[in-house]
Amino acid sequence: MEKKETMIRLKGVCKNYQIGREVIHALDEATLEVTEGEFVSIIGPSGSGKSTLMNIIGCLDVADSGEYILDGIPIEDYTEGELAKIRNKKIGFVFQSFNLIPKLTAEENVELPLIYQKVKRAERARRVEEALKRVKLERRASHYPTELSGGQQQRVAIARAIATDPSLILADEPTGNLDSATSKEIMDIFHELHQQGHTIVLITHDNDVAAQAERSIHILDGKVTEVKR
Amino acid sequence: MQTLKMALKSIGSNKLRAFLTMLGIIIGVMALVILVSLVNGATGSVTDTISSLGKNMITVSISDNKGAPVQISDLSEWMQDPSLGGVAAYTKESFTGKKDGNAETVDVYGVTSYYEQIQGMSMLLGRFLRSTDIDNHTYVCVINEKLATELIGYTDCLGQEITLGGIRYTVVGVVEDNDTSLTKSYNNDSLSAYIPYTSLVRMSDSATLEITSFYVDAAEDKTTKDAEERITQILLDRFEDDEDAFTVKSQDTLENTMNDVSSALTILLGGIAAISLIVGGIGIMNIMLVTVTERTREIGIRKAIGANRHVILQQFLLEAVVLCMMGCGIGIGLSWAVLQVIGIVVSSLSITFTLNGTVVLIAVGFCFLIGIVFGLYPANKAAKMKPIDALHYGG
Ligand SMILES: Nc1ncnc2c1ncn2[C@@H]1O[C@H](COP(=O)(O)OP(=O)(O)O)[C@@H](O)[C@H]1O
Ligand SMILES: [Mg+2]
Numbered sequence: 001m002e003k004k005e006t007m008i009r010l011k012g013v014c015k016n017y018q019i020g021r022e023v024i025h026a027l028d029e030a031t032l033e034v035t036e037g038e039f040v041s042i043i044g045p046s047g048s049g050k051s052t053l054m055n056i057i058g059c060l061d062v063a064d065s066g067e068y069i070l071d072g073i074p075i076e077d078y079t080e081g082e083l084a085k086i087r088n089k090k091i092g093f094v095f096q097s098f099n100l101i102p103k104l105t106a107e108e109n110v111e112l113p114l115i116y117q118k119v120k121r122a123e124r125a126r127r128v129e130e131a132l133k134r135v136k137l138e139r140r141a142s143h144y145p146t147e148l149s150g151g152q153q154q155r156v157a158i159a160r161a162i163a164t165d166p167s168l169i170l171a172d173e174p175t176g177n178l179d180s181a182t183s184k185e186i187m188d189i190f191h192e193l194h195q196q197g198h199t200i201v202l203i204t205h206d207n208d209v210a211a212q213a214e215r216s217i218h219i220l221d222g223k224v225t226e227v228k229r
Numbered sequence: 230m231q232t233l234k235m236a237l238k239s240i241g242s243n244k245l246r247a248f249l250t251m252l253g254i255i256i257g258v259m260a261l262v263i264l265v266s267l268v269n270g271a272t273g274s275v276t277d278t279i280s281s282l283g284k285n286m287i288t289v290s291i292s293d294n295k296g297a298p299v300q301i302s303d304l305s306e307w308m309q310d311p312s313l314g315g316v317a318a319y320t321k322e323s324f325t326g327k328k329d330g331n332a333e334t335v336d337v338y339g340v341t342s343y344y345e346q347i348q349g350m351s352m353l354l355g356r357f358l359r360s361t362d363i364d365n366h367t368y369v370c371v372i373n374e375k376l377a378t379e380l381i382g383y384t385d386c387l388g389q390e391i392t393l394g395g396i397r398y399t400v401v402g403v404v405e406d407n408d409t410s411l412t413k414s415y416n417n418d419s420l421s422a423y424i425p426y427t428s429l430v431r432m433s434d435s436a437t438l439e440i441t442s443f444y445v446d447a448a449e450d451k452t453t454k455d456a457e458e459r460i461t462q463i464l465l466d467r468f469e470d471d472e473d474a475f476t477v478k479s480q481d482t483l484e485n486t487m488n489d490v491s492s493a494l495t496i497l498l499g500g501i502a503a504i505s506l507i508v509g510g511i512g513i514m515n516i517m518l519v520t521v522t523e524r525t526r527e528i529g530i531r532k533a534i535g536a537n538r539h540v541i542l543q544q545f546l547l548e549a550v551v552l553c554m555m556g557c558g559i560g561i562g563l564s565w566a567v568l569q570v571i572g573i574v575v576s577s578l579s580i581t582f583t584l585n586g587t588v589v590l591i592a593v594g595f596c597f598l599i600g601i602v603f604g605l606y607p608a609n610k611a612a613k614m615k616p617i618d619a620l621h622y623g624g
Contacts, residue, residue: 060533061617081537087616088535099530099620103242113534115231160534 005071007168007199008034008057013066015052015222026052027063028222034201036167039194041210042203044219050203051172053219057201058091058170059083088116092161096173098153100145106132106156107141113164131159135189151182158189162198169193171202175209187212232540236548239520240555250516251556253509254599258560258592261502262584263567265495270582272491286347286479287457289464290442293474297467298439301363301426304341312451312459317344318426318443320436324394326422328380335376336421337393339429339436347444355387355402358425366427371402376420393422394432453479499588503595509556510599517549517607528611529619542612549604550597557596561589 015027026049034040044050055061056068059075068075070086078086093099100109110131114124132138135155145153154174161169171190175183187209194200202213210216218225240247291299304316319340326335338344345357357371370393377384377400380391389400404423430436447456461477468474521528528541561584568582575582 055617058533060620061615081539084532084535084537087533093533099526099533101527101530103238103527112531116531116535116537116540164535 004036004038006033007036007038007071008032008201009067009069010057011067011069013056013063013068015049015056015061015064025222027056030066030219030222030224032217032224032226034199036199037197039190039200039214040202041213041216042201042219043205043207043210043216045205048219049222050205050219052222053224054170054172054201054203058093059087084116088113089164090166090168092164092166092169094154094157094161094169094171094174096176098145098150098157098177100153100156100160102145105142105144106137106148106159109145109156110160110163113160117164127163128159131163132156134162134192135159149182150178151185154178154182154186155189158186162193166198168199168201171200173203173205175204175206183209232544232547233551235544236551239548240552246516247552247555250512251509251552251559253512254506254553254556254596255509255560255563257502257506257509258557258596259564259567260505261499261592261595262561262564262588264498264502265588266564266568266582266585267571268491268494268498269585270580272487272494274578274580276487287445287447287453287460288442288478289445289460289475291440291464291468291475293468293471294439294441295468295471295474299443299467300438300440301341304440304443305360307445307460307463308343310448310459310463312448312455314446314448314451314456315343315347316443316445317341317347318440319344320426320429320433320440320442322429322433322436324432326376326380326391326393326420328389328391331380331382333376333380333420335380335393336419337429338421338423339426339433340423341426344423344444347446351405353384353403353405355400357402357404358423363425363427366425366431368396368398368428369401369425370398371404371423372400373404373419373421374406376422377403379420391422393424396432398422398424499591506592506595506599510553510603513549513552513600514603514607516552517545517604518610520548521545521607521611524611525614525619525622528614529616529622532614532616533620538612541614542608545608545611546601546604549608550600553596553600553604554593557593561592 010030010032013027013030014025017024017026028049030049030053042050042053052061056063059070059078062075071090075083087093100106101112104112107128110128111124114127119127129138129141132141135158137152137155137159140148140152140156145156148156154177158174169190174190175186178186190200190202191212200213202209204210215226301318304318307313307316317340319338321336321338324335324337326333340358341363342358342360344350345352350357352371353374355371358369361367362369370391372380372391374384377386381389381400384403386400386403390397391400392398404421426440427438430438445456445460447453457477457479464475464477465472531541565584568584572582
């Protein structure tokens with residue numbers, strides 16, 4: 001196997017929340033590495049700090065201390081505008097609660113990141129169609145999120161994540177709100193995306209789902225440990 | 230373009246609220262446009278009435294006649310000009326007026342016959358001077374009421390003889406002292422006598438038949454401005470295109486006063502309307518703040534998928550501006566309708582109320598400004614949100 005670049009490198013990352021007098025260590029000295037092209041699952045019970053970890057990896061939030069190097073550049077070297085650009089081009093998010101914009105149709109939701117990228121209209125239309133085809137939703141393009149089932153909404157969210165062809169796909173419990181049959185459909189899409197070369201970090205509290213990844217990382221009370229198999 | 234579509238869509242998603250928000254702007258714009266248009270329409274018609282009274286005279290004085298002095302015959306010729314209503318020469322001197330041992334200092338005006346009309350004088354008794362009086366330099370005079378009472382003792386004095394500067398004149402007319410005189414161009418307090426121009430020339434050392442000052446007014450179907458241009462042209466032709474040889478001043482003081490009053494009213498009412506527009510702007514800001522809070526999660530999603538500060542700011546700012554401009558458009562449309570209705574209602578008054586173009590432009594500009602000013606704070610609030618906080622808002 002050829003040598004791949006390290007994409008994500010977290011070293012001693014801490015994130016604390018203060019609630020009243022109590023300080024919650026959502027992330028406690030988290031250290032981990034993800035290489036390009038990997039399919040990594042992060043598993044842990046509810047409240048263990050999975051979402052916090054993903055938000056930091058996805059540049060939605062910043063750590064209180066520790067080091068986060070994305071593609072060889074420390075995150076604190078980026079300006080706010082550059083971070084927005086990274087989220088736009090390099091990362092595709094899939095959330096547990098889908099996070100589609102209810103006023104926009106499936107098509108428009110998928111188009112949105114491309115608009116922010118200033119892609120030309122014709123090219124946008126082409127890429128939106130392609131992304132929807134990849135999640136087999138081309139026939140629901142003009143439906144609003146409320147007119148779609150949970151699984152379909154999540155597929156739209158995935159289409160939105162992949163429309164910009166990002167190198168990293170971050171999924172926070174993407175199957176958490178779905179039944180097992182639909183979960184399987186969604187997982188199949190992730191496997192397919194992995195085969196196409198995307199790096200995937202998938203967060204879950206479900207062992208079966210986690211086991212489908214190449215590598216699993218366990219998180220408990222903000223502490224990260226590699227699961228040996 | 231894309232952002233505009235988004236703004237329209239988000240406004241369209243809550244039409245009632247958008248309308249209520251716009252109401253402040255709509256009312257403000259209507260107040261501004263209708264009030265200003267009404268003031269303009271009303272003063273326009275009043276000014277028209279005033280000019281139709283024919284009191285807008287033009288004063289001409291000649292400083293350098295270039296060897297071609299203006300004479301009475303020239304005036305008669307100009308009287309025939311289609312642009313000019315009439316021409317009246319005048320010159321003024323003071324003489325002692327005497328009658329039966331009474332003596333008063335009298336302002337004696339040497340004039341031609343059109344002077345009566347151009348000054349809007351009204352005769353109490355008798356007649357004014359006629360062209361034949363001028364041509365034959367007869368010794369007849371027209372005096373004002375005040376002179377009649379002071380010098381003769383009563384106003385019913387036609388046919389009486391008085392002496393002015395030692396020469397006997399027969400009184401042929403008495404001019405009413407009109408307290409309500411609009412132009413005030415002749416003084417009610419003075420003792421005045423009007424004699425043929427030619428007669429004054431004979432009495433005076435300084436006055437000659439070379440006329441140096443005269444009044445002109447416009448023909449009935451022409452404006453004062455037309456007449457002003459015409460007489461200027463005539464004099465330019467006469468005086469070798471030398472603009473400095475003479476001055477032409479139009480004395481439409483009343484029109485000017487009317488215009489001053491009109492602008493003052495316009496500014497006052499416009500100011501009041503502008504305040505209601507600002508109140509409308511505050512309404513917009515209020516709703517935009519609510520919208521931003523309501524859509525916090527949407528902002529979070531947009532930021533997560535790559536919207537930067539600038540894009541979010543633009544989106545909400547545009548929404549505020551579009552709201553304002555829609556309100557403005559509706560307001561102007563309604564104003565037009567209201568003016569139309571008022572026009573029909575008062576059609577008997579022959580006043581026309583039309584949408585004033587300038588005020589429409591001002592309204593549009595002002596609404597745009599209000600959209601920017603009152604949209605900026607909410608939009609900036611949205612743009613400043615941290616993606617993670619916004620995403621987790623309310624759940
Ligand atoms: N914005 C926040 N404010 C306060 N505490 C928070 C916040 N976000 C997360 N936490 C706390 O941090 C811990 C980790 O949360 P999270 O990363 O969401 O867990 P998970 O996604 O694994 O369920 C939890 O105890 C949670 O209560
Ligand atoms: Mg979570």
